[in-house]
Amino acid sequence: MKIHQPASFADASAIAAGASGITRYLAGGTDVLVQLRSDLVTPDDLIDVKKIEGVSDITKNQDGSWTIGVAVTGAEMTEHAELCQDWPGLVEAMDLIGSTQVQGRATLVGNLCNGSPAADSVPGQVAAGVSVTVIGPKGERTIKVEDMPTGPGRTVLEKGDIVTAVNVPARGDNAGDAYLRFIPRTEMDIAVVGCGVNLRLDGDTITEARVSLGAVAPTVLLVQEAADAIIGTTLGDEALDALAKAAEAACNPIDDKRGTIEFRVEVAGVLAKRAAKIAYARAKGEAV
Numbered sequence: 001m002k003i004h005q006p007a008s009f010a011d012a013s014a015i016a017a018g019a020s021g022i023t024r025y026l027a028g029g030t031d032v033l034v035q036l037r038s039d040l041v042t043p044d045d046l047i048d049v050k051k052i053e054g055v056s057d058i059t060k061n062q063d064g065s066w067t068i069g070v071a072v073t074g075a076e077m078t079e080h081a082e083l084c085q086d087w088p089g090l091v092e093a094m095d096l097i098g099s100t101q102v103q104g105r106a107t108l109v110g111n112l113c114n115g116s117p118a119a120d121s122v123p124g125q126v127a128a129g130v131s132v133t134v135i136g137p138k139g140e141r142t143i144k145v146e147d148m149p150t151g152p153g154r155t156v157l158e159k160g161d162i163v164t165a166v167n168v169p170a171r172g173d174n175a176g177d178a179y180l181r182f183i184p185r186t187e188m189d190i191a192v193v194g195c196g197v198n199l200r201l202d203g204d205t206i207t208e209a210r211v212s213l214g215a216v217a218p219t220v221l222l223v224q225e226a227a228d229a230i231i232g233t234t235l236g237d238e239a240l241d242a243l244a245k246a247a248e249a250a251c252n253p254i255d256d257k258r259g260t261i262e263f264r265v266e267v268a269g270v271l272a273k274r275a276a277k278i279a280y281a282r283a284k285g286e287a288v
Contacts, residue, residue, distance in 0.1 A: 176282025
């Protein structure tokens with residue numbers, strides 16, 4: 001196994017594009033190192049990106065948007081007060097991944113590129129409207145997070161592609177987000193269902209919304225019908241019931257040891273209602 005420590009993303013992309021065997025990137029390592037120790041994957045080329053400038057930076061831009069480096073950990077996000085104030089749902093989704101020790105290594109990009117439908121941070125990213133910047137043999141491009149996964153363990157990234165930054169939109173006024181999941185244990189478990197909600201208010205009325213679901217389909221879902229169910233409402237009981245029905249209708253889950261199809265569908269509706277209530281309260285400036 002060859003270990004590379006490139007000084008730039010362009011160099012990292014060139015190494016990956018020229019590699020002939022299995023290639024993996026190393027930022028946090030909470031997935032790739034486990035795969036190595038379990039003999040699930042032995043890369044021919046392991047590309048460590050931690051020496052690249054800016055990979056550990058959290059930056060608020062002049063327009064209010066955020067740029068998060070690819071090696072920023074969950075713990076660093078949780079400790080960033082201004083990011084937590086702007087995007088609490090995004091941060092709390094990342095904060096649910098693993099133990100305290102894992103939080104010191106796990107990254108948004110690793111969780112996304114692993115391609116798991118049950119990844120906790122991905123519904124939070126989708127609800128927030130996050131995109132990633134990618135460089136590769138075809139040049140640089142921006143990809144919406146909801147367009148990244150193509151199936152379990154698979155993404156749209158091609159040979160030589162590497163994510164260089166996470167782009168989080170400006171929060172703006174009268175807006176809030178939230179992420180909730182159901183797991184069998186109290187912590188350190190894989191989501192049976194996850195739900196992210198992001199919305200904006202004009203007075204008490206919802207004018208914008210995004211609703212995402214995880215672990216209920218081969219990829220994380222952006223559910224426009226669920227968002228449409230609450231836009232134009234003050235999130236009363238009728239709107240919440242419509243939201244739950246839309247969330248349930250979008251599900252295409254599997255039966256496994258963590259939950260049945262019927263259970264996952266029901267929980268998706270329940271979590272959508274609860275997450276929407278939290279996001280709505282946050283948009284009104286209430287502490288939740």
